[in-house]
Amino acid sequence: MTHLSPLGRPLRPSGKLLQEDTRRHHRALLLQRLFRDGPASRADLARTTGLTRVTVSELVGTMVADGLVEELGAPVESRVGKPPTLVGVAAESTHIVSLDLSPDDRLTGAVVNLAGHVVARHERPLAGRKGAEATALVHELADELLAMTSRPVLGIGVGSPGVVDALGTVLDAPNLGWHGTPLADGLREHTGLPVLVANDANTAALGEHSFGHAQGGGLMVLRVGTGVGAGLILEGTLLHGHRAAAGEIGHVVVDPRGEACACGRTGCLETLLAVPHLRRRLAASSSRTRVLADTGRRLGAALAPVVGTLNLHELVLSGPVDLLDGPLRDAVESTIRRRTMPVIGDELVVRTSTLGDDVVLVGAAVLVLAGELGVS
Amino acid sequence: MTHLSPLGRPLRPSGKLLQEDTRRHHRALLLQRLFRDGPASRADLARTTGLTRVTVSELVGTMVADGLVEELGAPVESRVGKPPTLVGVAAESTHIVSLDLSPDDRLTGAVVNLAGHVVARHERPLAGRKGAEATALVHELADELLAMTSRPVLGIGVGSPGVVDALGTVLDAPNLGWHGTPLADGLREHTGLPVLVANDANTAALGEHSFGHAQGGGLMVLRVGTGVGAGLILEGTLLHGHRAAAGEIGHVVVDPRGEACACGRTGCLETLLAVPHLRRRLAASSSRTRVLADTGRRLGAALAPVVGTLNLHELVLSGPVDLLDGPLRDAVESTIRRRTMPVIGDELVVRTSTLGDDVVLVGAAVLVLAGELGVS
DNA sequence: TTTGTTAGTTCAGCGGACTAACAAACCTCT
DNA sequence: AGAGGTTTGTTAGTCCGCTGAACTAACAAA
Numbered sequence: 001m002t003h004l005s006p007l008g009r010p011l012r013p014s015g016k017l018l019q020e021d022t023r024r025h026h027r028a029l030l031l032q033r034l035f036r037d038g039p040a041s042r043a044d045l046a047r048t049t050g051l052t053r054v055t056v057s058e059l060v061g062t063m064v065a066d067g068l069v070e071e072l073g074a075p076v077e078s079r080v081g082k083p084p085t086l087v088g089v090a091a092e093s094t095h096i097v098s099l100d101l102s103p104d105d106r107l108t109g110a111v112v113n114l115a116g117h118v119v120a121r122h123e124r125p126l127a128g129r130k131g132a133e134a135t136a137l138v139h140e141l142a143d144e145l146l147a148m149t150s151r152p153v154l155g156i157g158v159g160s161p162g163v164v165d166a167l168g169t170v171l172d173a174p175n176l177g178w179h180g181t182p183l184a185d186g187l188r189e190h191t192g193l194p195v196l197v198a199n200d201a202n203t204a205a206l207g208e209h210s211f212g213h214a215q216g217g218g219l220m221v222l223r224v225g226t227g228v229g230a231g232l233i234l235e236g237t238l239l240h241g242h243r244a245a246a247g248e249i250g251h252v253v254v255d256p257r258g259e260a261c262a263c264g265r266t267g268c269l270e271t272l273l274a275v276p277h278l279r280r281r282l283a284a285s286s287s288r289t290r291v292l293a294d295t296g297r298r299l300g301a302a303l304a305p306v307v308g309t310l311n312l313h314e315l316v317l318s319g320p321v322d323l324l325d326g327p328l329r330d331a332v333e334s335t336i337r338r339r340t341m342p343v344i345g346d347e348l349v350v351r352t353s354t355l356g357d358d359v360v361l362v363g364a365a366v367l368v369l370a371g372e373l374g375v376s
Numbered sequence: 377m378t379h380l381s382p383l384g385r386p387l388r389p390s391g392k393l394l395q396e397d398t399r400r401h402h403r404a405l406l407l408q409r410l411f412r413d414g415p416a417s418r419a420d421l422a423r424t425t426g427l428t429r430v431t432v433s434e435l436v437g438t439m440v441a442d443g444l445v446e447e448l449g450a451p452v453e454s455r456v457g458k459p460p461t462l463v464g465v466a467a468e469s470t471h472i473v474s475l476d477l478s479p480d481d482r483l484t485g486a487v488v489n490l491a492g493h494v495v496a497r498h499e500r501p502l503a504g505r506k507g508a509e510a511t512a513l514v515h516e517l518a519d520e521l522l523a524m525t526s527r528p529v530l531g532i533g534v535g536s537p538g539v540v541d542a543l544g545t546v547l548d549a550p551n552l553g554w555h556g557t558p559l560a561d562g563l564r565e566h567t568g569l570p571v572l573v574a575n576d577a578n579t580a581a582l583g584e585h586s587f588g589h590a591q592g593g594g595l596m597v598l599r600v601g602t603g604v605g606a607g608l609i610l611e612g613t614l615l616h617g618h619r620a621a622a623g624e625i626g627h628v629v630v631d632p633r634g635e636a637c638a639c640g641r642t643g644c645l646e647t648l649l650a651v652p653h654l655r656r657r658l659a660a661s662s663s664r665t666r667v668l669a670d671t672g673r674r675l676g677a678a679l680a681p682v683v684g685t686l687n688l689h690e691l692v693l694s695g696p697v698d699l700l701d702g703p704l705r706d707a708v709e710s711t712i713r714r715r716t717m718p719v720i721g722d723e724l725v726v727r728t729s730t731l732g733d734d735v736v737l738v739g740a741a742v743l744v745l746a747g748e749l750g751v752s
Numbered sequence: 753t754t755t756g757t758t759a760g761t762t763c764a765g766c767g768g769a770c771t772a773a774c775a776a777a778c779c780t781c782t
Numbered sequence: 783a784g785a786g787g788t789t790t791g792t793t794a795g796t797c798c799g800c801t802g803a804a805c806t807a808a809c810a811a812a
Binding site for chain 4: 761776
């Protein structure tokens with residue numbers, strides 16, 4: 001079944017399309033252009049979108065009224081005819097509150113502007129809190145972040161560890177003691193704002209895709225920390241998977257004769273790649289490079305079928321750069337190249353994240369941008 | 377960038393949405409219901425789609441005028457109120473011509489009705505033809521199939537080997553000597569009908585998804601023949617990949633110490649799984665079961681990262697049932713289960729195709745149904 | 753100053769979906 | 783049998799959003 005989702009809002013359940021949806025779609029289309037290509041004149045927007053100048057003018061009008069977009073005056077260079085009035089996204093007009101719940105000792109958050117830049121940060125130590133106490137701490141953190149901005153807040157985006165469904169319910173996050181916890185609903189009720197929740201690796205993928213100079217084409221972000229998880233953007237959209245568990249690659253067995261894993265099985269990717277394990281192996285070995293390259297080769301071997309099957313364009317490694325960039329990255333790249341067809345391997349880009357530790361926060365903001373404005 | 381594709385037609389390049397598109401979307405929405413759930417009354421359709429009875433009546437009117445849908449009278453059971461008039465898809469009102477170019481010795485084709493049933497078949501031996509000669513043969517086969525039906529033809533769907541881009545240009549198909557051949561354009565010009573071309577494994581996935589009792593949720597169809605290829609339906613849509621090479625899994629290296637492959641590398645999946653190789657190994661061994669189970673285990677090991685990363689729901693094996701069903705399938709299933717998390721592995725269904733050798737033909741028809749009517 | 757060009761606005765019209773209201777056809781209850 | 787209630791599908795009129803055509807504004811070049 002083909003899904004039609006008007007930019008800006010999730011599709012109404014029935015699938016029917018109102019004129020209102022058309023309007024929101026076009027509004028989002030204009031915003032998209034402005035986000036992606038920077039300021040432009042109304043006439044320019046009309047040309048690139050195919051809408052008439054009339055429609056564009058009217059839509060820009062509503063966006064200016066909302067404060068989302070502002071007039072910037074005429075451009076410097078002058079051509080023949082009446083000089084255009086540039087309009088552009090007013091990045092500071094509206095803020096987004098982002099939460100990153102993935103570190104295991106604390107909850108971090110930020111105020112992010114429409115350009116995806118962090119304008120303020122705040123965090124609270126988790127101190128072992130779980131279940132309802134952890135939820136309460138999330139609410140507190142959100143409140144404190146909301147108090148840190150005087151601008152209207154578009155919504156709250158959350159990157160949470162564990163499996164998160166499309167409605168923002170955390171189905172399973174052992175670290176936080178959440179099982180079927182309706183995080184989005186609770187936070188929405190608490191704050192009265194739109195709330196969007198996704199798995200941290202998934203938000204990282206969104207962040208990298210929209211603000212990390214991604215090239216377009218399939219993107220996979222592999223997050224390496226205490227655990228290992230991935231997020232995938234395929235055909236321009238985030239992959240959720242059958243049970244919302246897409247990207248849960250940490251407990252895929254890559255070496256049946258490997259180390260025992262906390263999950264009960266043997267040789268999970270996490271036992272190979274998770275930071276504690278990797279650091280331990282590094283400490284025990286004389287050759288740092290050999291350990292890293294060896295790890296990269298095994299990782300590459302596990303990812304080659306994925307890259308080949310999906311014809312991915314970019315593989316982004318996110319985590320401690322001292323471990324991931326260098327021999328490990330090189331080995332991953334060369335191994336995947338060696339193990340896939342030229343059409344696929346030659347085009348593949350393997351790199352570390354350009355957003356660093358902020359990927360999840362920025363990605364959570366993208367979640368809100370996409371959900372509320374239809375921009376991504 | 378979020379893509380909006382109104383059911384029925386590819387999005388106009390700009391991304392703008394006309395009222396016309398809304399109408400087509402709603403028409404497709406109704407057709408979808410009728411295809412999926414069978415006949416229904418106008419009032420029923422209105423309830424399930426959320427459109428008003430007025431709008432539904434009008435839309436049904438146009439579809440009846442087109443002959444696509446027919447009135448079926450009142451249902452047997454009678455409830456209170458005026459009895460409804462059921463309307464249903466007129467499966468034989470329109471035909472689709474499907475071509476399967478994947479066998480390496482011949483080109484096969486069929487006339488398919490709207491219900492996905494093959495109503496006539498025809499084939500032509502390839503006799504080593506390549507390049508322009510092969511293209512000419514495709515045209516001939518299409519003409520002959522078109523002559524076999526007196527009903528209006530909705531379009532021509534083609535499942536071709538090799539890498540095929542979204543516009544129906546065959547980028548690379550060594551067997552047929554095609555490199556950058558605009559197959560869809562040529563056939564469209566030749567016949568004057570809408571033509572849609574995709575990779576054979578991709579059309580197979582479409583066929584299995586729409587008419588193979590697929591469960592919904594991520595689906596991967598692995599086609600095993602002279603070569604090995606896959607097609608994936610993720611989040612309800614066909615995956616194309618960065619260079620239209622998604623599913624090209626045959627030349628992913630699964631065993632660096634394996635057999636030499638025709639492609640120049642060593643231990644490609646094809647050397648493990650392609651029918652000629654597999655039959656040869658079976659002939660050389662005393663234990664058929666051991667060879668098949670061993671092959672299944674290796675295949676499972678290669679696919680586990682894919683299944684785990686994508687959180688697939690169904691894995692369908694398509695090809696010679698005597699090889700694929702039984703020990704091989706069992707070993708694939710158990711290996712993947714053992715190598716993935718319970719959330720993922722427990723939900724996975726591994727099975728052989730329900731459509732048998734017709735998957736590609738039926739899938740090519742789905743390509744047309746999806747492209748022309750927005751049904752899938 | 754005139755001419756040509758480009759930007760942005762006003763206005764009438766059209767397409768498509770919606771609401772309201774109704775006739776037809778059936779049930780059920782007295 | 784007849785009255786009243788229900789459900790279907792149609793007709794009539796309204797609203798909303800986009801369009802094309804025409805207009806005003808503002809500039810460069812000649």
